[in-house]
Amino acid sequence: MEKMNNAFEKMKMLVGIEVEDEHQQPAIEEDGNSFSFMDDFNRQCTLTTKQSILVFFHPIKFGITFTFGNLLALGSTAFLIGPKRQVSMMLDPVRIYATAIYLASMIIALFCAFYVRNKLLTLLAIMLEFGALIWYSLSYIPFARSMVSKIMVSCFDTEF
Template identity: 65%
Template sequence: MMDKLRRFQQSLLGWEEDQEDDFLIGSDCSCSLSPLQRLYAFAVCLVAGLAFLLLSLIVFARPIKFAVMFSFGNLLAIGSTAFLIGPVQQTRMMLDPVRIYATSVYIISVILALVCALWIHNKVLTLIVMVIEICALIWYSLSYIPFARRMVSELLISCCDTDLS
């Protein structure tokens, strides 16, 4: 089974047999999970995160519950990739100079959304921070697609650029 999984992974990613950097083993070799267990953990964590995201839409009218469920779902979904590439590599990728600002804004907005929802109990402030969190998540996600942030920036500039003369 593991051999089939490894061959499928290599064919999918175009890797050679003797390539050292195994995607499922990652750079964090201290993990005691097998590659198949890591795939299962990734899938479970991702599905749970997506379930929380979908369930948060049901309670959208209640900003405090929405903020908690949405933020927790986002953290689960993003954290799921740590099972595939390892937490050390995940952290390195998040702190890469290309996405350090998006990561910082995203993490701060998640923390602020939870603080506004759980301690301050201010619905308006919670919604404002949630909008910032969603925008930061989109901007962070676009950093993994080559030239995506530049295209979106140019599109927004061209849409917002109006000639008033």
């Protein structure tokens, strides 16, 4: 764990984040243990209220970066398993509809962000893309989509 903390400190210095002096003692929790790596990581990854509602103030900018991030994620999995296998898995009969909806939602989000430039439509396209991403991701987990469908039906069933 000490090696991981040292590596994290070096990474902070490379990025330009201030690092505590080695002379200072690490913060101690109530039970006497020093903060773990994940506690330090979570403290560094906090967003202000203004930053966390970026989507509502700048949905076009967020939509573009979110969609390109999704495209990069698809490209990274294609890099890991190979483009031919990636395409064959995406076109598998089990997930062909989820893939089509996911790719269409990315195209719609980019279209709304670049050409329409309407904040409300872009925000709706981002929500559609996020839902399609979840549904597409669930298609890789056996029985996950049927389980989520049953849970949603039971939660929103209006019959008593």
